[in-house]
Amino acid sequence: MAYRTNAMICTCTNCVSNGALRVKEALEAEIGKQHLEDDVQIVPTGASGLCVKGPILIVQPEGIFYQLLTEKDVPHLVEEHFLKGRPVKSLMYVHPGEETPIPNIRDIPFFKNQRLIALRNRGLIDPDAIDEYIARDGYQALAKALTSMTPEEVIAEIKASGLRGRGGGGFPTGRKWELCRTSSETPKYIICNADEGDPGAFMDRSVLEADPHSVIEGMCIGAYAMGGSQGYIYARVEYPLAIKRMKTAVEQAREYGLVGKDIFGTGFDFDLKVFQGAGAFVCGEETSLIASIEGRPPEPRMRPPYPAESGLWGKPTNINNVETWANVPVIINWGAKWFSDIGTDTSKGTKVFSLAGNVNNAGLVEVPMGITLREIVYDIGGGIPNGKNLKAVQTGGPSGGFVPSDLLDLAVDYDRLQEAGAIMGSGGMIVVDEETCMVDMAKYFLKFTTSESCGRCNACREGLQAMYQILTDICAGNGREGDIELLEELAPAVKDASLCALGRTAPNPVLTTLRYFKDEYEAHINERRCPAGVCKALIEYSIDPDKCKACMLCVKNCPQGAISGEEKQPQKIDQDACIKCGICRDVCKFGAVKVQ
Amino acid sequence: MTKLKPEDLSGIAEKVKRTMLLREGKGRVRVLVHMGTCGIAAGARAVMKAVLDEIEAKDLRDVLVTASSCAGLCSREPMMTVQVPDQPPVKYVDLSPEKVEEIFTQHIVGGKVIDEYALAQGSERML
DSSP, rough: OSSSSEEEEEEEEEHHHHHHHHHHHHHHHHHHTTTTTTTEEEEEOOOOOOOOGOOEEEETTTTTTEOOOOOGGHHHHIIIITTTTTOOOGBBBTEEEEEEOOOOOSSSHHHHTTOSTTTTTTTTSSSTTTTHHTTTTTTTTHHHHHOOHHHHHHHHHHHHHHOTTTTTTBBBBBHHHHHHHHOOOOOOEEEEEOOSSSSSOOOHHHHHHOOOOHHHHHHHHHHHHHTOOOOEEEOOOOHHHHHHHHHHHHHHHTTTSSSSEEETTTTTTEEEEEEESSOOGGGGHHHHHHHHTTTTOOOOOOOOTTTTSSSSGGGGGEEEEHHHHHHHHHHHHHHHHHHHHSSSSSSEEEEEEEEESSSSTEEEEEEEEBHHHHIIIIIIEEEEEEEEOOEEEESSSSHHHHHHHHTTTTTTTTTHHHHTTTTOOTTTEEETTTOOOHHHHHHHHHHHHHHOOOOHHHHHIIIIHHHHHHHHHHHOOOOOOTTHHHHHHHHHHHHHHOOHHHHHTTTTTHHHHHHOOOHHHHHHHOOOTTTTTTGGGGOOOEEOOOOOOOOOOHHOOTOOOEEEOOOOOOOEOOOOTTOOHHHHHHHOSOOEEEEE | OOOOOOOOOHHHHHTTTHHHHHTTTTOOOOEEESSSHHHHHHHHHHHHHHHHHHHHHHSSSEEEEEEEOOOOGGGGOSOOEEOTTTSSSSSEEOHHHHHHHHIIIIIIITTOTTTEEEEEESSSOOO
């Protein structure tokens, strides 16, 4: 069928939870009603990237980007655009601070400034259609490796590319493969770590949902290079859609003979299973992940021996993260030289980040290594909402740290971030504005790691708990002199005496906030004051009588009935009844509600 | 399902090539069918169908089709514009499905403009 228009509707988890499937149904119905079913093909895709604007529809070949759709928008859209060829301006993207909509996706700064390698097929293919992946050079790299390269040559190519692990550690992928290759024991296992657990991170989910075959192809190439015969994709249980698409993709690849026995008729065998994770954060740690596949409780163990020597069932095992695998076919197709020309001296290629927090264009971005945080937050992210100022950028999730706003011109790569006290991590990037309390943020991350600690190491189990209690006390106005020093003493102890990366990195959010925002800790402890106006025990809401116009909006909205006053006179807040919910400040049109 | 050999990949890719070019917005020729209310009333939908049928029948993979709004000359609808890169766009007027077939054969495939059906070559001057 020769369609003239492809309506690419994003059906990633974000868009689906915002009603993308209802929009899709409405589209189908309306296209039928206008008798356009022979003209317009509706294609479900993975995440297009600008997730905060979902549900998203991209209309090709014109490249028109529609955002924040509801089923009510659909009849007008179908009649105007699909039938009469008039794109609907009111549903297009408008850049923060501007008024003119930008029709074409290629002109939207969010997309224009990205460089796609791992996400090369996002929004372009139906993830459930293997033929569409093949049409975008899919499985060419596997064919090339199997027919014209020796395993050693594949490893040499990956080494020369400078690819480093995208899961957080940043270990050189080629060297990891070589270690597994040189292990003499068989069978060897190849694992894809898709147990993405950092709060606010969804890079790997997006790759799995948008382009599952890129991961399968990467793993097949890795298996050939290392001599692996069985593979596992360990996906976290909270990702049902990603698991479903991955299973479909593995089955399709099997039918085509790209997974299983005698791949491409070359005699190479490699089988692949999708394994549903056990549902704990620590499962993302490689030795815990292995324990989990073996059916044991997910607890880390001492290393060495590293998995490359003794991993799954005591056999040589290689584990790489989703994004790392998705990069592999491109390196084989385009060559190590091409790949290593992108990025910085020590970090090659691109990195996918999930941009979240106080930023206008929250979503999924892939950028070349070496880009500055400023470019990510302002050029791509569109800046901070409501004209507020940036305070810090948090990278690396609960294992990472905060980079303050005066380091905004820091080039993003593994080593520069480490020097600043943060880490690349798997790619979570949370932007925080001036109204965020850094002690509260550190407390939030510590609460997460405290509850996710598997409990095996004392230092992690008890040490994090002790640190969390101190932070809780500080936020509750019960901070004591010496608390900061105690935190500084506990943090390295937890790091030194923990077996796995969870404990070894969990104090990082506390350490970086202490390094860059010590004055906030001191204000909490010494002055019983929360400078950002967040910690409820330390703040008080009041109404500025000079600014209050007695509109009574706050009085009507206060859930406690805590605001009262005479008619046409400035109103007052009863501090005993106030629960500090902040609704009065949000509804006041005159900026009369103050927080101190 | 037969198992693939490396040389089978290009065959599969070729099958979906038109779809992929469409999604990438890349094509050799772009055909705009003017679908304003005036165009639709004069038969633009039949013209659009004829365009898609021609692409299917001639197995053309590098022709992109878009609906466009009224071109401003409502008395000569249905109209379509054929854009070939590096050549002035050609506006065809008073179209019928039969004329569409001829335009595809002679102009889009053959490279020769049918002056008899064409209103003009080139576009209005912008600003």
